[in-house]
Amino acid sequence: MMTKTIGADAAVLALKGWTKGEGERDEITRTFRFDDFKQAFAFMSAVALKAEQMDHHPEWSNVYNRVEVVLTTHDADGVTTRDLELAGFMDAMAAKFR
Numbered sequence: 001m002m003t004k005t006i007g008a009d010a011a012v013l014a015l016k017g018w019t020k021g022e023g024e025r026d027e028i029t030r031t032f033r034f035d036d037f038k039q040a041f042a043f044m045s046a047v048a049l050k051a052e053q054m055d056h057h058p059e060w061s062n063v064y065n066r067v068e069v070v071l072t073t074h075d076a077d078g079v080t081t082r083d084l085e086l087a088g089f090m091d092a093m094a095a096k097f098r
């Protein structure tokens, strides 16, 4: 699969609900909220399988019904098309719970 570095600014324009990370790194972030822990963990399980398939892994944390996600591509030192793809998958998956 081809990977292109696009940067956080272009990525947040292409997505909905994602913002540029606050940190030093070029990264995008989104907080997903669900009804409860069960939904949050089901979301994480589905995303984990996709991440493994892609060999592209999120930085994330979970507290009860909330999942905070940071995406960047370490190998490219910035946000790439792989982050866009994983972000889009997360958005589509989260939408199933609403």
Ligand SMILES: C[C@H](O)[C@H](O)[C@H]1CNC2=NC(N)=NC(=O)C2=N1
Binding pocket: 055, 056, 057, 058, 059, 071, 072, 073, 074, 075, 076
């Ligand atoms: C060796 C392995 O393929 C790399 O470390 C992969 C794994 N998952 C990854 N995930 C993310 N988010 N960025 C990467 O650069 C990355 N690289």
